[in-house]
Amino acid sequence: xxxxPLEDQVHDALHRTADPLQRxxxxxxxxxxxxxxxxxxxxxxxxxxVAAVLAIAIPVGASMVGPTPRSEVPPVTQxxxxxxxETVRIDPLSxxxxxALSLPLIDVDEQSLVVDxxxxxxxxxxxxxxxxxxxxxxxxxxxxxxxxxxxVQVLGxxxxxxDEAAPTSHLAVSTDGSRIAWAEHDGERxxxxxxxxDGTREERRxxxxxxxxxxxxRPVGFLPGDxxxxxxxxxxxxxESALVVGPDGSTSPLPASLRVGSSSEVxxxxxxxxxxxxxxxxxxxxxAGTGGTEVWRTCDYSVLGFSPDGRHVLGFTDYLTAGGSPTxxxxxxxxxxxxxxxxxxxxxxxxxxxxxxxAWEDDGTVVATLVTGERQYVVRLGLDGTxxxxxxxxxxxxxGAVALKLAAPGVRPG
Amino acid sequence: xxxxxxxxxxxxxPGDLSDKDADFSAYMSARQPALYRTAYLLAxxxxxxxxxxxxxxxxxxxxxxxxxxxxxxxxxxxxxxVNENSSLWRxxxxxxxxxxxxxxxxxxxxTYDDGMGGVLxxxxxxxPPKQRSVVVLRYYEQLSEAEIADVLxxxxxxxxxxxxxxxxxxxARAPHSLHPHASGDDAR
Numbered sequence: 001x002x003x004x005p006l007e008d009q010v011h012d013a014l015h016r017t018a019d020p021l022q023r024x025x026x027x028x029x030x031x032x033x034x035x036x037x038x039x040x041x042x043x044x045x046x047x048x049x050v051a052a053v054l055a056i057a058i059p060v061g062a063s064m065v066g067p068t069p070r071s072e073v074p075p076v077t078q079x080x081x082x083x084x085x086e087t088v089r090i091d092p093l094s095x096x097x098x099x100a101l102s103l104p105l106i107d108v109d110e111q112s113l114v115v116d117x118x119x120x121x122x123x124x125x126x127x128x129x130x131x132x133x134x135x136x137x138x139x140x141x142x143x144x145x146x147x148x149x150x151x152v153q154v155l156g157x158x159x160x161x162x163d164e165a166a167p168t169s170h171l172a173v174s175t176d177g178s179r180i181a182w183a184e185h186d187g188e189r190x191x192x193x194x195x196x197x198d199g200t201r202e203e204r205r206x207x208x209x210x211x212x213x214x215x216x217x218r219p220v221g222f223l224p225g226d227x228x229x230x231x232x233x234x235x236x237x238x239x240e241s242a243l244v245v246g247p248d249g250s251t252s253p254l255p256a257s258l259r260v261g262s263s264s265e266v267x268x269x270x271x272x273x274x275x276x277x278x279x280x281x282x283x284x285x286x287x288a289g290t291g292g293t294e295v296w297r298t299c300d301y302s303v304l305g306f307s308p309d310g311r312h313v314l315g316f317t318d319y320l321t322a323g324g325s326p327t328x329x330x331x332x333x334x335x336x337x338x339x340x341x342x343x344x345x346x347x348x349x350x351x352x353x354x355x356x357x358x359a360w361e362d363d364g365t366v367v368a369t370l371v372t373g374e375r376q377y378v379v380r381l382g383l384d385g386t387x388x389x390x391x392x393x394x395x396x397x398x399x400g401a402v403a404l405k406l407a408a409p410g411v412r413p414g
Numbered sequence: 415x416x417x418x419x420x421x422x423x424x425x426x427x428p429g430d431l432s433d434k435d436a437d438f439s440a441y442m443s444a445r446q447p448a449l450y451r452t453a454y455l456l457a458x459x460x461x462x463x464x465x466x467x468x469x470x471x472x473x474x475x476x477x478x479x480x481x482x483x484x485x486x487x488x489x490x491x492x493x494x495x496v497n498e499n500s501s502l503w504r505x506x507x508x509x510x511x512x513x514x515x516x517x518x519x520x521x522x523x524x525t526y527d528d529g530m531g532g533v534l535x536x537x538x539x540x541x542p543p544k545q546r547s548v549v550v551l552r553y554y555e556q557l558s559e560a561e562i563a564d565v566l567x568x569x570x571x572x573x574x575x576x577x578x579x580x581x582x583x584x585x586a587r588a589p590h591s592l593h594p595h596a597s598g599d600d601a602r
Contacts, residue, residue, distance in 0.1 A: 013534035034472035
């Protein structure tokens with residue numbers, strides 16, 4: 001297809017901007033200096049976790065939000081994911097050590113943020129943190145004794161508080177991090193707030209009908225066409241229903257559910273829990289674009305976390321608690337067919353679990369924290385069945401607790 | 415020989431360049447100005463461009479011995495720059511560093527312009543990182559959609575959709591003279 005005039009003009013504009021530049025600011029010595037710094041950081045990431053044996057006292061339930069492309073390792077072209085027939089065992093002790101983790105981590109005990117090997121002290125505890133405007137936006141605990149009560153804080157570059165609201169939900173962050181949403185209660189009703197990370201457009205506020213703060217509302221994820229998937233809880237029954245909030249402020253309920261799982265902003269598919277069987281649960285993947293019609297269902301997995309390209313979704317154990325899941329499957333999002341099954345190695349008598357808050361590092365890689373043998377590890381899992389340990393040798397953790405958590409998870413169960 | 419901290423320290427002596435450093439130096443001399451231009455278009459300012467390019471060269475240096483295909487070096491550097499520039503966390507971290515240490519803009523913007531190019535360039539700078547990367551790789555580097563998909567680690571379909579969104583955003587923000595009716599898009 002021949003270029004349109006606008007494409008020609010963009011081509012010309014870029015060349016006019018860049019072509020006159022004749023700069024060669026670096027010598028090999030400059031580059032070696034930077035390379036040494038990078039090497040030191042990589043070594044620090046590996047070594048810091050070995051040296052630190054952290055006691056922690058935070059219940060699992062923390063969060064990772066928003067995606068971060070892996071910056072240390074250039075991406076490779078993704079071939080179609082092969083089906084792995086054998087269950088892949090995740091044994092952090094024997095797994096090869098992978099490239100440095102560029103996903104940000106919150107060190108719960110040290111109250112710090114670790115990005116690419118660099119650490120910044122946080123002035124207070126955050127359960128979520130993601131870049132926003134010239135600084136950050138985070139979710140903090142309103143009452144240290146009540147970790148269910150959280151509020152949102154807009155922060156400057158050095159984490160100084162610029163604005164805040166409470167009580168709120170946790171944050172939902174779009175795949176590229178450009179859109180951020182939360183819900184806040186003003187004493188009378190919940191309002192869903194959506195902002196662009198760069199502040200390039202007006203804040204969008206959608207007020208829901210009057211209701212108590214107990215009738216919890218939370219943005220679950222984003223949908224095509226600037227729409228947002230929101231979960232609304234009936235405090236009388238505890239059931240959570242899915243609501244699509246359109247860019248014009250319209251609200252469209254989807255068919256009934258017990259709990260809302262995740263959404264894909266590429267395909268418009270959503271996952272919801274539809275049954276609780278006593279020792280397990282059943283889930284459906286539905287198409288929000290057609291009013292929530294069923295695409296497929298399963299009673300084998302809890303379905304959470306679509307990949308950035310929408311092609312895959314994660315399947316945790318069908319009896320999923322905040323303690324995590326001993327298994328993790330990657331499923332074809334369109335059919336529910338299993339692509340690869342992972343299982344954490346370790347004695348079943350102890351806590352062996354993948355924290356359900358995980359992050360897709362890219363379309364073919366998942367980063368998760370897991371606990372086995374009272375130690376917490378960070379692992380990178382590939383659609384091709386590869387397992388890497390990242391972020392050091394693991395940290396001691398108390399039962400039911402976490403020491404490190406991804407600051408920006410893509411999957412955050414409600 | 416793999417590069418280690420000790421090795422690199424020893425190589426700092428003038429006139430004692432290893433084969434690796436000599437090869438690397440030759441590559442840098444030949445390609446630095448062109449890659450700087452790409453870095454500038456990705457970052458939008460000289461400080462950011464220098465940071466991107468130095469990081470990309472440093473990572474290339476660390477991987478130099480493992481890269482067999484010397485024809486692929488530019489692509490490797492571009493890939494690192496795009497990924498680095500797209501890292502939200504990295505950019506937020508840099509803002510934090512800048513706020514603390516005040517890194518000044520180095521040098522003036524040494525470009526010429528008839529007006530329209532500058533307007534479009536200013537709109538390109540407002541695009542989200544991935545869309546902007548696609549625009550730079552497509553319309554400046556003249557890469558094919560498949561090559562862009564390879565650099566960005568995304569599907570060709572995603573490249574197309576990102577390019578389409580970027581152009582739509584530019585049309586929406588750009589002055590009337592760039593709109594399809596005025597520019598002749600309808601005639602095609």
